[in-house]
Amino acid sequence: MTQELFARYSFLLDRTARKVKQYAQQQFKTGEFDVTVDQWLVLKNLSENELLSQTELANLVFKDNPTLTRIIDLLCKKNYVERVPHPQDRRSFQLHLTESGISKVSELRPKILEIREKAWENLTGKDFEEFKRILDTIYQNLDGQVSE
Amino acid sequence: MTQELFARYSFLLDRTARKVKQYAQQQFKTGEFDVTVDQWLVLKNLSENELLSQTELANLVFKDNPTLTRIIDLLCKKNYVERVPHPQDRRSFQLHLTESGISKVSELRPKILEIREKAWENLTGKDFEEFKRILDTIYQNLDGQVSE
């Protein structure tokens, strides 16, 4: 039945997403990158957008606030990120990379691009377009359905 | 640069997989299904293959042993699954659904197919084939690279 078949997309998606994260994390560990995959995502976005608040950054990386708070906690402990009190709004912080954070990003960026390429062997630019279109459609279909 | 572009697949994949799980979990909660999305996956596979060992089931659903142990623990607590000592091998168990587990599966199956359909709006059977092909290729590219 078609319905049964389509229902398998969730399984394939979950399985592949986990494999991708697992592979990257394994490479991160081998290379002693000193950050996790999610911590890298946060660092990378901070390096491209300085002085974000936590909420802004959370929206950018599609993580919820509690999750981001905890990731930032870890990055602060590792001394890659600092929370600077917002000059006008005492509720919020401006996030910025430390010296150490900046050099970590430039050290890791090329290595991570290399790791990411592995997944895309045997696939074309056109495949990527299809992939992106389908994933975005699924996302849109389900977004706005959850508490919005 | 193409490399930068391709590297975004991991982000898109992770984001969409999380949205799919979140949407389903939200519907599960609203419908008071009394199980999580992952618990459902395990129940469903048990209903299609009785008397599996935990390791066999883990391979089937692509979860690792510790994760499966905890999911089975929870399903036993909820009285949907029982661990029966394996008659020949005292190290392992045969898993089987209780009466309650069987009726839970048949109660939830149609509802979940309906929930799963939502994601596939505006997409075709051909899209599904492409989707499956690309995800499987990515999986294969990275599999066997991690401790195997």
Place this chain on the structure above:
DNA sequence: TACCAATAGTTAGTGTGACAAATATATAAA
């Protein structure tokens, strides 16, 4: 028989994800 490697499953530690509730501060309305 005694040893040893492999296997089944569990436990513990850390990180992440979702959700709800709490705290502090800001802003708008009465």
Place this chain on the structure above:
DNA sequence: TTTATATATTTGTCACACTAACTATTGGTA
């Protein structure tokens, strides 16, 4: 100014993923 509401972040709880280490058992082999 007081009150009400909204926003930024944190804390707590539960579930899941991955790793490493551990127990018990099995099966092969010297």
